[in-house]
Amino acid sequence: MKKVVVIGGGITGLSTMHYLQKLKKEKSLDLELVLVEANEFLGGKIHTKHQDNFIMEVGADSIVARNEAITQLIEELQLEDEKVYNSTGISYIYTNNELHAIPADTVFGIPTSIESLNSSTLVSDAGKKEALKDLELPNETFTKESSVGSFLEYFLGKELVEKQIVPVLSGVYSGDLNKLTIATTLPYLIDYKNKYGSIIKGLEENKAKFQAAANKKFISFENGLSTLIDRLEEVLSESTIIKGVATKKVEKKDGRYIVLLANGETIEADSVVLAAPHHVAQEILQDEQLDTDFDRLKNSSLISIYLGFDIADTQLPAEGTGFIVSENSDVKCNACTWTSRKWTHTSKGNQLLVRMFYKTASPAFESMKDMTEDELVEVALQDIEMSLNLTGKPKVIEVTKWNDQMPNYHLAHGDAIQSLTAKMANSMPNVVLAGCSYYGVGIVACIQNGKETAENIINSIIE
Numbered sequence: 001m002k003k004v005v006v007i008g009g010g011i012t013g014l015s016t017m018h019y020l021q022k023l024k025k026e027k028s029l030d031l032e033l034v035l036v037e038a039n040e041f042l043g044g045k046i047h048t049k050h051q052d053n054f055i056m057e058v059g060a061d062s063i064v065a066r067n068e069a070i071t072q073l074i075e076e077l078q079l080e081d082e083k084v085y086n087s088t089g090i091s092y093i094y095t096n097n098e099l100h101a102i103p104a105d106t107v108f109g110i111p112t113s114i115e116s117l118n119s120s121t122l123v124s125d126a127g128k129k130e131a132l133k134d135l136e137l138p139n140e141t142f143t144k145e146s147s148v149g150s151f152l153e154y155f156l157g158k159e160l161v162e163k164q165i166v167p168v169l170s171g172v173y174s175g176d177l178n179k180l181t182i183a184t185t186l187p188y189l190i191d192y193k194n195k196y197g198s199i200i201k202g203l204e205e206n207k208a209k210f211q212a213a214a215n216k217k218f219i220s221f222e223n224g225l226s227t228l229i230d231r232l233e234e235v236l237s238e239s240t241i242i243k244g245v246a247t248k249k250v251e252k253k254d255g256r257y258i259v260l261l262a263n264g265e266t267i268e269a270d271s272v273v274l275a276a277p278h279h280v281a282q283e284i285l286q287d288e289q290l291d292t293d294f295d296r297l298k299n300s301s302l303i304s305i306y307l308g309f310d311i312a313d314t315q316l317p318a319e320g321t322g323f324i325v326s327e328n329s330d331v332k333c334n335a336c337t338w339t340s341r342k343w344t345h346t347s348k349g350n351q352l353l354v355r356m357f358y359k360t361a362s363p364a365f366e367s368m369k370d371m372t373e374d375e376l377v378e379v380a381l382q383d384i385e386m387s388l389n390l391t392g393k394p395k396v397i398e399v400t401k402w403n404d405q406m407p408n409y410h411l412a413h414g415d416a417i418q419s420l421t422a423k424m425a426n427s428m429p430n431v432v433l434a435g436c437s438y439y440g441v442g443i444v445a446c447i448q449n450g451k452e453t454a455e456n457i458i459n460s461i462i463e
Contacts, residue, residue, distance in 0.1 A: 002461050003032040004457055007273065010446070011229070011443055011447060011450070015447045017232075023458045038246035043226060049398055054348075055346040056346070063442075065218055073447055084221060090102075090320045091168075091323065092322070097331075100122050103116050109168035109169065110165055123163055127157060127158075127160050131157045133157065135197075143190070144187050147181065168324055169186075170324075247276075249284055249285075249286055250285060270461070275453075277299075278294055289423055290424065296412055297416055301359070301405070302358070303400070304399070308396030312351060313347065313350060321338055322335065338352075360406075376399055377397055407436050407437050407441050417438050432453060
């Protein structure tokens with residue numbers, strides 16, 4: 001009998017286990033599956049909390065809807081009846097201490113037409129004129145490995161990028177856009193530029209696809225995202241799940257692997273999946289040959305603060321769902337989601353629930369990272385009063401610090417992953433890396449990575 005051990009019970013590890021178990025049944029394989037998770041609960045950064053009629057996600061708050069991987073998984077888990085979609089509305093950018101609506105017909109703040117560009121209240125006439133060079137300038141030097149920030153600024157101009165695009169994209173991708181590649185952010189933009197001669201024209205030609213995606217763009221569940229985690233745990237009842245035990249080391253022995261656990265127990269395995277953050281995987285492997293590449297992988301930090309008030313959320317600007325903050329503002333947050341407006345299931349009493357985000361990129365983050373919870377809440381309340389003119393004491397508070405746990409796909413990320421996987425294939429065949437530290441930060445990317453990892457392992461076993 002072959003044995004596969006998956007280390008890490010986040011969404012990637014659980015997806016890997018789910019598809020391993022599914023393929024095991026389909027192919028009638030004599031295969032033992034074991035999942036090891038250091039925490040007492042599964043889910044990793046996906047974890048839902050319930051308090052006083054509010055539902056709060058301490059990590060990710062939604063899943064991109066229009067993707068085959070998540071559609072298939074939800075069907076397999078029979079969760080269609082529990083699925084909910086986000087409410088659509090206006091997103092704002094908070095700049096110069098005022099809220100400005102992000103123009104309609106934009107994709108991550110990038111105009112999809114000349115009309116969309118001209119409608120912006122965020123960009124001056126001179127900035128709009130500069131952006132029109134995109135219609136004339138050919139792409140002669142940029143590739144998908146180029147900086148996405150440099151690419152956008154070269155063709156669309158500095159003002160449009162800084163005032164309208166950077167705030168939106170930085171809210172999605174952690175880190176400096178000048179240090180992130182086109183390939184790991186918006187690879188289709190360079191395809192549009194090369195095919196249509198213009199980023200704006202390319203988006204306009206494909207507008208129908210983006211408009212369709214804009215409605216019901218994100219998925220959650222009536223009782224929160226932990227519904228997905230709980231159901232995955234249920235369907236894995238035929239496999240072994242070990243919770244609350246960290247993995248100390250994986251070492252090679254006689255063509256197999258020994259997984260040493262923190263409680264002193266060991267597990268022999270034919271294949272090992274390290275679906276854990278890269279710094280954890282590095283500690284477990286304890287291989288100096290890999291350290292140089294592991295050290296090239298970077299993380300950012302994030303502080304998330306939920307505040308639930310005894311105030312009706314109708315006091316928020318009409319049809320709004322939140323705002324992103326530009327650099328020239330007095331508030332310290334990077335973004336604010338009006339959660340009770342965007343996700344109506346999160347507030348059973350239709351009361352105001354907001355979520356504040358503070359990221360490494362914020363100038364204030366360095367002074368905030370060591371603050372107490374009370375101090376952080378005071379900063380958040382000041383930001384809410386300044387930006388929304390709302391005062392009041394919250395009845396529910398949920399503060400989460402993700403210190404150095406948000407993957408940052410910088411320009412050297414791809415090379416580091418390629419080098420790591422090549423070295424591991426040579427020195428530790430059948431030990432593979434999986435998860436958001438390496439192959440995509442969204443939940444959908446992690447599910448797809450888990451599925452592909454399972455398929456590769458099963459193919460190697462069959463061979």
